[in-house]
Amino acid sequence: MRSHLLSALILRVRGGSLRFPGIVRGHADRTPIFAFPYKPGLCPDQPVSPRITARHGVGPPGKGGVAQSISRHKRADAHESRLCQSRDRSSLRALTVQIDDAGVGDLLHGVVVGVHRKETGEFHYDMIPVSFFQTPSFGKKMYQKKATELALNLLYQMRLGENEEIEICSSFLFDETRPHLAEKYGKTRVKTAVITGDAQNNVETAYLDEIRNLGYEPIAERDDRRARSFFHMLKWVKNNPERLRYAKTGWPRLRRYINLPRKHDGPGSTR
DSSP, X not given: OHHHHHHXXXXXXXXXXXXXXXXXXXXXXXXXXXXXXXXXXXXXXXXXXXXXXXXXXXXXXXXXXXXXXXXXXHGGGGGSOOOOOOSOGGGXXXXXXXXXXXXXXXXXXXXXXXXXXXXXXXXXXXXXXXXXXXXXXXXXXXXXXXXXXXXXXXHHHTTOOTTOEEEEOOOGGGTTHHHHHHHHHOTTTEEEOOOOHHHHHHHXXXXXXXXXXXXXXXXXXXXXXXXXXXXXXXXXXXTOGGGGGGBOTTOGGGGGTSXXXXXXXXXXXXX
């Protein structure tokens, strides 16, 4: 009896009819033997969709908006396989998160702080409000404390793995953030780096969409012609004094180009 069953089993194997649980899209079939525990940031149960934080959408729907441009840019990445090869941490693929900013040198709006996971394309961002670049906050460098707060929150949203490296831009915006992260996560994990590629493109796209939500359309060659971009933004502000509340009026040299109100008669609440 046993010999007949064994012969039948061997025939089925040779015929290709014996099936085992398979790995699909980076995770196994839901069977106990393949149900490895999930490790945040290293082996997700399913592909990760980018989280878009568009909290300053003042423009009408359909005109710009981060949720439109970046989600389209990242949708293809959501279908990439992300295979957890083993429970052993030494065999897991090393991951890196990158922290960058956009808009700190532009006249309009606040500044985007974004976190990008290099290997998966996951991207989260938030905004430092423009009020941090106006008096009295600008002179106190309160924007650096806010940048640190946002960076920590974004790393939490990304579910940073315990062995992931952190690359952070050398911008003065992060002068407080870099030592804080080094103390929290260790100097060997936190590195100052030149952020390029998708990480830089994502924060730039987020910033452009945010200023479009104000009703302003940036010039096409903004990255290559910064001076022209500044005066283009300045002209847009001068055309309507109400728009002054969207400008980084804490810049000392801005008074060369526009008459700014005194501290006691400044514009109303800022975004």
